[in-house]
Amino acid sequence: MPALSRxxxxxxxxxxxxxxxxxxxxxxxxxxxxxxPIPSVTVEVLKAAPLLVTxxxxxxxxxxxxxxxRARVSGIVLERTYQEGSFIEKGDTLFKIDPxxxxxxxxSARAALNKAEANRVEASQxxxxxxxxxxxxxxxxxxxxxxxxxxxxxxxxxxxAEAELARARLDLGYATVTAPIxxxxxxxxxxxxxxxxxxxxxxxxxxxxxxxxxxxxxxAADQYTAMRDANDTDSAADDTEVALMQSDDTHLTGxxxxxxxxxxxxxxxxxxxxxxxxxxxxxxxxxxxxxRVPVRxxxxxxxxxxxxxxxxGAGKPMAMVVNDAGQVVRRLLTLGGVHDGRWIVxxxxxAGERVIVSGLQxxxxxxxxxxxxxxDATPSYDAASLAGETL
Numbered sequence: 001m002p003a004l005s006r007x008x009x010x011x012x013x014x015x016x017x018x019x020x021x022x023x024x025x026x027x028x029x030x031x032x033x034x035x036x037p038i039p040s041v042t043v044e045v046l047k048a049a050p051l052l053v054t055x056x057x058x059x060x061x062x063x064x065x066x067x068x069x070r071a072r073v074s075g076i077v078l079e080r081t082y083q084e085g086s087f088i089e090k091g092d093t094l095f096k097i098d099p100x101x102x103x104x105x106x107x108s109a110r111a112a113l114n115k116a117e118a119n120r121v122e123a124s125q126x127x128x129x130x131x132x133x134x135x136x137x138x139x140x141x142x143x144x145x146x147x148x149x150x151x152x153x154x155x156x157x158x159x160x161a162e163a164e165l166a167r168a169r170l171d172l173g174y175a176t177v178t179a180p181i182x183x184x185x186x187x188x189x190x191x192x193x194x195x196x197x198x199x200x201x202x203x204x205x206x207x208x209x210x211x212x213x214x215x216x217x218x219x220a221a222d223q224y225t226a227m228r229d230a231n232d233t234d235s236a237a238d239d240t241e242v243a244l245m246q247s248d249d250t251h252l253t254g255x256x257x258x259x260x261x262x263x264x265x266x267x268x269x270x271x272x273x274x275x276x277x278x279x280x281x282x283x284x285x286x287x288x289x290x291x292r293v294p295v296r297x298x299x300x301x302x303x304x305x306x307x308x309x310x311x312x313g314a315g316k317p318m319a320m321v322v323n324d325a326g327q328v329v330r331r332l333l334t335l336g337g338v339h340d341g342r343w344i345v346x347x348x349x350x351a352g353e354r355v356i357v358s359g360l361q362x363x364x365x366x367x368x369x370x371x372x373x374x375x376d377a378t379p380s381y382d383a384a385s386l387a388g389e390t391l
Contacts, residue, residue, distance in 0.1 A: 038368055038369065038370050039359060039362045039363055039367065039369050039370070040359060040369065040370045040371075040372045041322070041356045041358065041359035041360075041363060041369045041370070041371060041372065042356070042357055042358040042359060042371075042372050043322055043354040043355060043356050043357060043371050044304065044305055044308065044354070044355050044357050045352065045353075045354055046302055046304065046349055046350070046351050046352065046353050046354075046355060047302075047351055048300040048301065048302055048351035049300070049301060050297065050298065050299055050300075050301065051297070051298040051301020051302075051303070051344070052294055052297055052298075053294070053295045053296050053297070053298060053301070053336055053337070053344060054243075054292045054293060054294050054295055054337075055219075055223070055227075055292070055293055055295050055337070056245065056290045056291070056292050056293075057217040057218065057219055057272070057290070057291050057292075057293055058217065058218070058288065058289075058290060058291075059215045059216050059217030059218065059272075059274075059288070059289055059290075059291055060215070060216055060286065060287065060288055060289070061213055061214065061215050061216075061283055061284065061285050061286065061287045061289055062213070062214045062215075062216055062285050062286075063183070063208035063209055063210055063213065063214070063285045064209050064210070064211075064212050064213055064214050064275070065181055065183065065208070065209035066206065066207070066208050066209075067179075067180045067181045067183070067206070067207045067208075068203055068206050069094060069095075069177060069179070069180070069203070069204045069205045069206065069207060070201040070202060070203050070204060071095075071097065071174075071177070071196035071197035071201060071202040071204055072171075072174040072177075072197065072201065073097060073102060073171045073174045073175060073197050074195075074196070074197035074198045074199075075097040075098045075099075075101060075102070075175060075195070075196065075197060076097065076098045076193060076194070076195055076196075077095055077096070077097055077098075077190055077191070077192050077193065077194045077195075077196055078096045078097065078098055078192060079095065079096040079192060080094070080095055080188050080191070080192065081093045081094060081095065081096065082094050082185060084185065084186065084187045084188060085184065085185070085186065085187070086184070086185060087182075087183070087184050087185075087281070088179050088182065088183070088184075088185050088207065089179065089182045090179055090180065090181055090182045091178050091179060092178060092179045093176055093177070093178055094177045094178060094179055094185070094204065094205060095176075095177040095190075095204055095205075096175065096176055096177070097174075097175040097176075097177065097196065097197075098175070099172055099175040099176075102168070102171050102172040102174075102175050103172055105168040105171060105172070106165065106168040106169055106171075106172050108168070109161065109164040109165040109167075109168040110165055112161045112164060112165075113158065113161035113162055113164070113165050115161075116154065116157040116158040116160070116161040117158055117161075119154045119157060120151070120154035120155050120157065120158045122154070123147070123150045123151040123153070123154035123155075124151045124154070124155075126147045126150070126151070127144075127147045127148050127150070127151040130143060130144040130147045130148075131144060177204060179207060180207070181207055181209055182207075182209065183207045183208050183209035183210060184207070184208055184210055184281065185205055185206070185207045185208075186205060186206045186207075186208070187205070188204065188205050189202075189203045189204055189205060190202065190204055208285060210278050210281050210283065210284070210285070211277065211278040211279055211281060212254075212275045212276060212277050212278060213275070213276055213278040213283050213285070214257075214273055214274065214275055214276075215244060215254070215273075215274045215275075215276060215289050215291050216271055216272070216273050216274075217271070217272050217273075217274065217291045217293070218264075218267065218269040218270065218271055218272070219269060219270055219272060219293075220268060220269055220270075221263045221268055221269065221270055223295075224259065224270045224272075226295075227293075227295050227296065240255065240256040240293070240294060241253060241254075241255055241294070242254050242255060242256055242274050242291055242292060242293050242294070243291070243292040244274075244276050244283075244289055244290075244291055244292075245289070245290040245291070245292055251292065252276050252277070253276075254274050254275050254276035254277070254291075255274065255275055256272060256273070256274050256275075256293070257273045257274060257275050258272075258273055259271070259272045259273075260272075272293070274291055274293075300351065301344065302344075302345045302349055302350070302351060303342040303343060303344050303345060304319060304342060304343050304345055304349065304355055305342060305343075305355075305357050306342060306343055307357055307358075308320075308355050308356060308357045308360075309333065309335070309343050310360065312330075312332070316332055316333075317332070317333045317334075317335050317343075318330055318331060318332050318333060318348075319331050319333055319348070319349065319355050319356070320355070320356040320360060320363060320365070321349070321353050321354060321355055321356070322354045322356060322369060322371055326368055326369060326370075326371070327366060327367065327368055327369070328356070328363050328364065328365050328366060328367045328369055329365060330365045331348045331349060332348055333345055333347065333348035333349065334346045334347035334348055354371065356369075
């Protein structure tokens with residue numbers, strides 16, 4: 001029994017050692033198979049094409065014409081003849097002010113004119129009589145001159161009375177308040193029975209013309225200068241076509257009208273005014289909007305998929321490129337903006353280069369890679385089909 005006990009541990013040691021050798025032999029090929037495989041990546045071949053670079057600027061909508069309707073005569077408001085918030089045409093009646101006191105003023109001015117006319121006739125006839133007598137030396141020259149002066153004064157009184165009558169008639173016409181422009185009218189500032197025009201031109205209502213409508217946008221002075229220089233014009237706002245971006249991802253085409261000839265001292269920005277059609281009156285003054293403004297036109301513009309651009313440790317944008325030797329090369333980029341998931345590349349990449357768009361997690365500069373052909377789901381890129389890119 002003691003001899004058998006000594007043989008069992010020795011046998012166990014032999015079996016364990018044999019198992020280790022077998023496991024080591026089995027695992028050695030697998031380790032060799034997994035040693036440093038060449039990663040596969042998908043690339044995009046860059047193309048150059050004419051490209052319109054744009055920038056989105058914030059602004060606020062404002063009516064193209066605003067008319068404050070005010071009382072031009074003193075009186076009591078008898079009636080409001082329009083519906084608040086409705087669209088009105090130029091010349092439509094809005095308010096009626098009590099015309100009776102104004103009619104009395106017209107009648108008084110007419111009576112004063114009739115009296116002045118009678119005095120002028122009398123003075124003119126007296127002048128004519130004295131003129132005939134003066135030829136016979138029957139009256140003195142002084143008497144004739146006095147009669148002639150009275151006749152001229154009577155004629156002036158007639159002219160003054162005519163002017164007073166005309167003014168009284170104007171005031172009577174102002175008793176009917178009409179719309180000076182076509183547009184949408186707001187709420188009434190006064191109600192029936194209110195005394196208006198007493199020592200002031202009382203505001204009655206405000207009319208705003210909304211078609212077309214303006215969008216006043218602001219741009220930094222240095223950006224405006226760069227845009228003007230890039231377009232080689234005295235002003236960047238010379239009927240340039242712009243787009244009003246809407247919430248449903250559509251846009252409304254308009255045009256730039258002008259740029260203010262000064263820089264705001266508080267913000268360092270320049271105001272640009274753009275104009276857009278608004279036949280449905282859907283755009284309302286006061287709303288904040290984004291206006292896409294062209295900055296410059298690139299004859300050989302290059303864009304790259306947004307997912308191909310990364311940030312390095314210093315926070316600078318970069319992209320990985322596969323060179324002719326099949327190795328990964330890092331490129332620092334200068335970007336101009338993004339639109340539809342693509343970055344505008346101003347510097348760092350050239351047409352014909354292969355930019356890695358997938359497989360970026362498993363590569364590093366200097367590594368050899370295998371380029372896979374793009375799948376059918378990968379969209380093709382044609383810079384010429386892009387209407388514009390955003391700065």
